[in-house]
Amino acid sequence: MDNFEVKKVENCFKNSQTYEYKIGVNLDKEFIDGKLSVLGEVTVKPYRRPIFMITCQDNTKIKGIINSKTMKVSFEDGKVENSKEEFEKFLNDLLK
Numbered sequence: 390m391d392n393f394e395v396k397k398v399e400n401c402f403k404n405s406q407t408y409e410y411k412i413g414v415n416l417d418k419e420f421i422d423g424k425l426s427v428l429g430e431v432t433v434k435p436y437r438r439p440i441f442m443i444t445c446q447d448n449t450k451i452k453g454i455i456n457s458k459t460m461k462v463s464f465e466d467g468k469v470e471n472s473k474e475e476f477e478k479f480l481n482d483l484l485k
Contacts (some may be wrong), residue, residue, distance in 0.1 A: 391457070391477070392484035398461060405463040406449070410438065412484060416441070416453050416460060424483055447472050 394411040414420060421431060421441050429445040433455070436441045449472050451465040453460030 392481050393477075395477070400463070404466045406466065406469050407461055407463040409458050409459060409461050410480065412480070413438050413458070414484070415458060417456050421455070428479070445472075445476075447475075449476060 390395060392413065395408050398407050398409045416425075421422050421443075425443060426430070428449075428451065429443045434441045434442070439455045441451075441455055445447045445451070447468060448465050449468075450463040451460055462473075462476060464476075
């Protein structure tokens, strides 16, 4: 059983497919820096509602609002199935 909810959402990146992941914990600075940062370089934009972005080695892009429970992940066309499967395995292991 997955430790998250996932659904396909409107795509914001060219040549990719985007999915929304809802998890049971807040995506706070500690969670992002301590756990998600192993996937790639973290960038934080200090907007009114601060957002984080991570670009993974396989060019998967993760973004979300800090302190929310939802993130959007865009997988490159041609790598979607493999990258999505690897990301979901990582996320399940992380949320155990």
